[in-house]
Amino acid sequence: MAKIGVFVCHCGENIASMVDTANLVAAISEHPGVEICTEYKYFCSDPGQETVKRAVREHNLTGVVVAACSPRMHEQTFRKACAEAGLNPYMLELANIREQCSWVHTDKDEATAKAIEITRSLVEKVKRNNELQPISVPVTRRAMVIGGGIAGIQAALDIASAGREVVLVEREPSIGGHMSQISETFPTLDCSQCILTPRMVEAVQHPNITVMTYSEVESVDGYIGNFTVKVRRKARYVRMETCTGCGDCIQKCPVKKIPSEFECGLGNRTAIYTPFAQAVPNVPVIDRSRCTYFKNGKCAICKKTCQIDSIDFDQQDTIESIEVGAIVVATGFQVQDTSLYGEYGYGRYKDVITGLHFERLASASGPTAGKIKRPSDGKEPETVVFIQCAGSRDAAKGVKYCSKICCMYTAKHAMLYAHKVHHGTTKIFYMDIRAAGKGYDEFTRRAIEEDQAGYVRGRVSKVFEQNGKLIVRGVDMLLGRPVEVEADMVVLATAMVPQPDAKEFAKKIGIGYDEYGFFNEAHLKLRPVETATAGIYLAGACQSPKDIPDSVAQASAAAAKILGLFSREHLEREPVVALVSDSTCAGCWGCVTACPYNAIDRRDITDRNGNVIKRVASVNPGLCQGCGTCVSFCRSNSIDLAGFTEKQIFAEVMAL
Amino acid sequence: MSEPFEPKIVAFVCTYCTYAGADLAGTSRMKYASNVRIVRLPCTGRISPMFILKALQKGADGVLVSGCHPGDCHFAQGNYHARRRWTVFRALLAFTGIPEQRIRFSWISAAEGAKFAELINSLTEDIRKLGPFEQYHELQTVIETQSTY
Numbered sequence: 001m002a003k004i005g006v007f008v009c010h011c012g013e014n015i016a017s018m019v020d021t022a023n024l025v026a027a028i029s030e031h032p033g034v035e036i037c038t039e040y041k042y043f044c045s046d047p048g049q050e051t052v053k054r055a056v057r058e059h060n061l062t063g064v065v066v067a068a069c070s071p072r073m074h075e076q077t078f079r080k081a082c083a084e085a086g087l088n089p090y091m092l093e094l095a096n097i098r099e100q101c102s103w104v105h106t107d108k109d110e111a112t113a114k115a116i117e118i119t120r121s122l123v124e125k126v127k128r129n130n131e132l133q134p135i136s137v138p139v140t141r142r143a144m145v146i147g148g149g150i151a152g153i154q155a156a157l158d159i160a161s162a163g164r165e166v167v168l169v170e171r172e173p174s175i176g177g178h179m180s181q182i183s184e185t186f187p188t189l190d191c192s193q194c195i196l197t198p199r200m201v202e203a204v205q206h207p208n209i210t211v212m213t214y215s216e217v218e219s220v221d222g223y224i225g226n227f228t229v230k231v232r233r234k235a236r237y238v239r240m241e242t243c244t245g246c247g248d249c250i251q252k253c254p255v256k257k258i259p260s261e262f263e264c265g266l267g268n269r270t271a272i273y274t275p276f277a278q279a280v281p282n283v284p285v286i287d288r289s290r291c292t293y294f295k296n297g298k299c300a301i302c303k304k305t306c307q308i309d310s311i312d313f314d315q316q317d318t319i320e321s322i323e324v325g326a327i328v329v330a331t332g333f334q335v336q337d338t339s340l341y342g343e344y345g346y347g348r349y350k351d352v353i354t355g356l357h358f359e360r361l362a363s364a365s366g367p368t369a370g371k372i373k374r375p376s377d378g379k380e381p382e383t384v385v386f387i388q389c390a391g392s393r394d395a396a397k398g399v400k401y402c403s404k405i406c407c408m409y410t411a412k413h414a415m416l417y418a419h420k421v422h423h424g425t426t427k428i429f430y431m432d433i434r435a436a437g438k439g440y441d442e443f444t445r446r447a448i449e450e451d452q453a454g455y456v457r458g459r460v461s462k463v464f465e466q467n468g469k470l471i472v473r474g475v476d477m478l479l480g481r482p483v484e485v486e487a488d489m490v491v492l493a494t495a496m497v498p499q500p501d502a503k504e505f506a507k508k509i510g511i512g513y514d515e516y517g518f519f520n521e522a523h524l525k526l527r528p529v530e531t532a533t534a535g536i537y538l539a540g541a542c543q544s545p546k547d548i549p550d551s552v553a554q555a556s557a558a559a560a561k562i563l564g565l566f567s568r569e570h571l572e573r574e575p576v577v578a579l580v581s582d583s584t585c586a587g588c589w590g591c592v593t594a595c596p597y598n599a600i601d602r603r604d605i606t607d608r609n610g611n612v613i614k615r616v617a618s619v620n621p622g623l624c625q626g627c628g629t630c631v632s633f634c635r636s637n638s639i640d641l642a643g644f645t646e647k648q649i650f651a652e653v654m655a656l
Numbered sequence: 657m658s659e660p661f662e663p664k665i666v667a668f669v670c671t672y673c674t675y676a677g678a679d680l681a682g683t684s685r686m687k688y689a690s691n692v693r694i695v696r697l698p699c700t701g702r703i704s705p706m707f708i709l710k711a712l713q714k715g716a717d718g719v720l721v722s723g724c725h726p727g728d729c730h731f732a733q734g735n736y737h738a739r740r741r742w743t744v745f746r747a748l749l750a751f752t753g754i755p756e757q758r759i760r761f762s763w764i765s766a767a768e769g770a771k772f773a774e775l776i777n778s779l780t781e782d783i784r785k786l787g788p789f790e791q792y793h794e795l796q797t798v799i800e801t802q803s804t805y
Binding site for chain 2: 070071072096098099100101103104105106107110111113114117118121512532576594596597625626627628629631632633641643644646649650652653654656
């Protein structure tokens, strides 16, 4: 027999001035099942909560309705009060007669009538509430970081330094990411390798970090605290355990003319190679598609050269299954393909290059050993034109967003060029100079004032070749007239775009992505590091274009979130989850297709001899987020949602 | 009848967007018609067409279903399921004798308090014009006398 206590709050004048609370109490008191109904000025106050607790104890209440503000405001307050009085906290409902009644209506009679109906319908609901227990989930206190660029390295180091195990997965043969390709960094002109390489070494040597390079995530199963990640360790054809990184094999490899991905095609690599000299780990891989041995079974010079017999042509890909409690996605970005800008001549003229090419030209470890030489004939360019927003902020052909880093790196390129080619001139075509960041505006001013960077506000319409020069035709908006510059080299500030397989990857691990393929955060402002999938976090440019400081900051934030999660052995969560009735489930699996979280599996019911009698749907309470989509999908009414059962909702509707 | 007809409208809303939007209308002290009764659910994906039919049988003259904008669902895809379900359900409405105008489907985010208030006012006005949904309410009496459900 239900014994419901109803507590009508005045909220000072907020409710009482528009709802006739005495009338409300009188009406509700007569409702069947209501044991006690009282009113008070502030039920959320200490004495107010005491009143509720006392009533629960004295009347042995089986359910409580507080007619007050929105449950989004004080549901937790009154749940706690109920629990303290010995009543299951889920035997409580809040009737929202403030935000959705007294504050929005102007007629006291109407508002009172509405308040009575709202309260009555929730009394009917609470009568059918079930006692629920919070779900406790064990937490595997090991994290996985996917992506070994600066963001991934930072997140891994932070988690590992706090004493938790980390598995760092990188699909390239070396960690380091794009930052290892960069020559100097803005706004300090620190050498990128010099600040990055120590971090790479620290990560690979850290006792709590397992680095898996040349490895890709195959699948992610499970839920917060309990993920199982399958990682494909691609065959290197070189034994990691024994290789000393002497490099003899690389020296002797006869296939030498493969354009190096790391050098953006400006340099060559061999078929057995490390992407760059400072690679971590310093163990080469064999590019199977280029290797002569794999093509026709001959050669094997590397195997003959290797003094410690570390070459193993029989190696196979292996799949490793790793249990982790949380995942950081730090898969980075790629540079947009500039071939869609035919008018700039990229791909047609060798000396039209991208910003990343320029980084390699300016890098001391690059193909030109840091000398600025143009790709076509190796001569030093006397005039360099930089074209900003070659892809960014261009809804028609490129991407709508601002890539955020190009203004800064173009200023940096102009400076580096001025430092290396003293008699050279630079022209930078720009739309706006966006230099928001610590020391950034000072940096662009320095480029203009000290290094004579020649900024021209306007767009370029065409780049074409004439008498061995690249003619850049554009407009100077500030002077209001067309301009033509004779250049020796043109550098395009291409857009930062998501990795080519970003969308596919997001689907594989169950996170959202935006119209471009950048991964979605749980809330753009308040939860920028988490994804909508509990336990999976974001760091770096896989979420949106970011520079190094922003990527590092977000990586540390993700690490902090994970360390918070790992501070406890168990995780408690709301018991609002779906439940299947085994006796009526017909096994149509409609719910399986409806579930956005893959939380529903097929389960065999067996007799005592182990024979399968029936297969039914089964909800994994760890994965279920409690949306209830499966409930309305179920053809046989065999699933229900705790806290919002069919019975509860129908009772609520019937009482309105 | 001298007094204007006051329709009863039942709104099935998700707790993350539209319920929060309705709360925002309240905290912003926007005023709207008092004809709506809100039933809070975790997600529009939870809303079964049976809720709507039951509400209409039990005396509602109009029903509102509202949740997060497409792409904004807290549960990733719940509102897409709701939208698909509504498309199918709408095709059935004529067959069941329910005018489509009695049911409104909309997206209201947690930031759209003003939109919520406007929607309630316009919906109330529209349902008022349609008049009480007596034919359907009578069915309830038939059901109550003939079956035990």
